[in-house]
Amino acid sequence: MVLRVGGDWGVADSSRRRDAADAEPPPAQQAWLADVATAAAADAGGVPVQLLGDYLPMLADAAASGRRPRRAELDAVGRLGRQAAEQGISAGRVVQLYLSSARRLWQDLPAVVRSRDSEVVRAAAAAVLHVIDDAVATLAEGYALARRDLVRREEALRRELIDDLLRGDSDLGSLVERAEPFGLDLARVHQVALAAPSRRLPDTDAAISALEAVIFDRLGDRDVLVATKEGLLVVLAPAEATGTAPAGHDNDLGQLMHGELNRLRHGRPWRVAVGRPHPGLYGIARSYEEAREALTMAGRLHTDKTVVTAHDLLVYRVLLRDQPAIVDLVSAVLTPLTQARGGPAPLLDTLDAYFATGGVATESARRLHVSVRTVTYRLDRIKTLTGYDAVDPAHRFTLQAAVLGAKVLNWPLETLPSST
Structure with a gap:
């Protein structure tokens, strides 16, 4: 494919540029661009070529006429970035798709590359780089916005799920369906642990991220949820994965949480309370109530223990009944x-x-x-x-x-x- 490089790059009038943007690429050029897109998609690990949209015609047009992308064209690229995020494609692979396609397109511009006029080549390169810069930045911005929206939606769904699980009075069938995307098997034996900072937690996201990292590393990401509720950090985990003995004397989950949270810059010292393991949906709510009661009781008893278990405070529960x-x-x-x-x-x-x-x-x-x-x-x-x-x-x-x-x-x- 030989692209025609039109006349004088610096003085092309606006009407000619509009005509170039609106014109349908000839069949030969369409085939060439399709080949470039297919090869670039392979470079990026099989990312769908549809995510390129009209990006390649924009690059080819910039090389031929020096035209810069319109706002509507960039908005379309931003929407493609959002689409990539919603499809779960990594940002690195999407950016690689765009950069690889630009590299391949430039390599296949014989009329520009073979030109003996250095100004022509320089102007073509500048125009193409400008499109790449604008398009990739817009793509990344769209991707980031979509990811933030997805995180917010997931966080809202997770918070609603946690609230319903801890309350224990929701429809079982609905909860099983909602829990599945989070990797929760409600038939297993779970336990709930609560962590309370000594003062208001300034950065909830940092605490959740720190806990998730260490707990997922130790316990895996199945049947584990980390969230916040009423100013407390909540961890739901399968009891058999935490190493908690039936008698409740071992407290791997509580110690694990306390050790990680105390590494944070703010919120120290922490107190962690762990409910006993119980099976099924209603067992989760029961373990939560035990952990919350243990946390309250530890405060009332003025104990210096940083990790308390419901099992250790059973005698006080008997007294209060x-x-x-x-x-x-x-x-x-x-x-x-x-x-x-x-x-x-x-x-x-x-x-x-x-x-x-x-x-x-x-x-x-x-x-x-x-x-x-x-x-x-x-x-x-x-x-x-x-x-x-x-x-x-x-x-x-x-x-x-x-x-x-x-x-x-x-x-x-x-x-x-x-x-x-």
């Missing part, structure tokens, strides 16, 4: 401690440390940063005020249950609620 009874227990057993000089707090702390160390006074003293004599004095004082002896196995269970109840009720910082 009969709040009037636990209020009566705390009131009857521990309120006499308010008569102590300095209030009940030091005595409660001593009981808590004593039970946590298995009744070892020396270890309790070390934890409390007091002398062993102080610990034994406080235990005697508790026995005098309440009538319960922490050293006596018959009294120990009652005292320990009352101390746990006081933690749950945040007593004595808060007034005991009515037991009626």
Whole structure:
């Protein structure tokens, strides 16, 4: 194919350029451009040639007449960029298609390449490069806009799916259908983990991206969702993939999340709560409620643990199921401690440390940063005020249950609620 290079490049009038743009390429030129497009598509890994649109005729016209692309032509290229993104074709392959086709077209411009007039060749090259520059930039812009729209749509769908899964009251058939594109098998055993920053999370996207990267690398991208809900980061994962034992003592998912989140610049320190594994759709909602309850309970207990599990806090859930009874227990057993000089707090702390160390006074003293004599004095004082002896196995269970109840009720910082 020999392209005719018309006259003087720099002085072609506007009417001649419009005529060149509107004219239908002759059959020979159409065949040549089709060959160029096919070869360029192969270079780009089989990208559909339809994504070139009228790009090659624009290049050929620029080489022949120096005409720059019209706004409508560039808008069409932008739409092709959006189309490529919607088809899931990578941006690199689409750009490669455009650059490869430009290279091949230039190589097959004998009339320009063989010209002895360097100004003609220079002008042709400048015009073609200008089209390439405008077209590829517009293509990339269209692609990016489409990708942003796709991400927003996917994020909205994911957030809606997460909300419905955690609520547990949606139509099962609909949820199964909606979960499938995200790789979720609702028949499997899942568990939910929640992460709360110490202050408002400034960059939610960064936290989600960091979590997704490490969790997908460790657990794979099947049956895993990472999202946000009510200011918390939510991770839904298959229980068998996390290494969580049936008894709930292992906590690979929580430790994995906490370790990765603490690498972020903002939001430290983090607290992570993990629900127990449960099967099926309603098991997801149950695990979520357990994780949320564990997170709330950890705050109320003022625990220094950064990763808590629902399994570890089961005893507190039992206590809270009969709040009037636990209020009566705390009131009857521990309120006499308010008569102590300095209030009940030091005595409660001593009981808590004593039970946590298995009744070892020396270890309790070390934890409390007091002398062993102080610990034994406080235990005697508790026995005098309440009538319960922490050293006596018959009294120990009652005292320990009352101390746990006081933690749950945040007593004595808060007034005991009515037991009626």
